[in-house]
Amino acid sequence: MKFTPTPLPGAYLVDLERRGDDRGFFARFFCENEFARAGLVNRFVQVNNSVTAKKGTLRGMHFQLPPAGEVKLVRCVKGALFDVIVDLRPDSATFGKWFGAELTAENKTMMYVPRGFAHGFLTLTDHVEALYLVSDFYSPENERGLRYDDPKIGVHWPAVVHEVSEKDRNWPGLDADFHGIERMRGLL
Template sequence: MIFHETPVAGCRLIELEKRGDARGFFARLFCEREFAQAGLETRFVQANNSLTSEAGTLRGLHYQLPPAAEVKLVRCVRGVLWDVVLDLRPDSPSFGRWFGAELSAENRRMMYVPRGCAHGFVTLGDDAEALYFVSAFYGPEEERGVRWNDPRFAIDWPVTPTTISDKDAAWPDFNDDFHGTARLRGVR
């Protein structure tokens, strides 16, 4: 695997190192040793699969506060999506910065989302399917979100979303109290 640095501290865009021949190719999606050598999480407790039927659908931006703060490893296995990571860790040198990249079944790239960062995506085609691993179990009381168009962060989405859940559309403008900034201090 090739781990590319991004403008968000700890976030990585990961490319597979394919070894192939006339039959096709083989590549590792995860290797505990390689992730550890890169300083990344090596323990994942859950794998999730989501299918989004229509292009222009936005999911996110979601995260969990401690003690349920989680790392995510995201890969698009069908279709194409534009994946975003937003740094909400107040002690981070990249606090408030975001990074986005296209993930697709074709490019086989993965996004590594550190604890304390919000994550979301918008689909760029119909029937986009994502597979993602998480390092902590879901804690409904710890769930938070940032609205996709919060002016504080000015995320430059490649398309204007056409479908957003009521919950995701209703997240308040970013504020320290609701978004739990104090609880994210020291999270890496």
């Protein structure tokens, strides 16, 4: 696997090292040893599957507070999506900054999302399917969300947002108290 740092410290794009011939290719989606050598979390407790029917559907921006903070490894296995992360670690020089990348079934690129980051995506095609490896179990009491169109963050979504769940539409803009920012101190 090839680990490419993003502009947000601790977050990576992960590309497969394909070995193939005229029949196709073989590649590791995940290898505990390779992630450990790269200094990344290499223990995942869940694999989540997200299916979205329509282009222009936004899911996010979600995260969990410590002690249930999650690391995610996200891959699009059908269609295309624009994956976005926001650094919410108060000790980080990139606090409040965002990064986005197109993940598609064709490019097979994955997003490694560290603890202390909000995460969401916008579908760029109909019939999108994504898989997430997640390092911690879902903890409803630690769940939070950040408004996807918060002007303080300023994410530039590459397409029109047509659908957003009521829950995601009603998350507040960045608010230190609501979002538990102090609980994410020391995650660097």
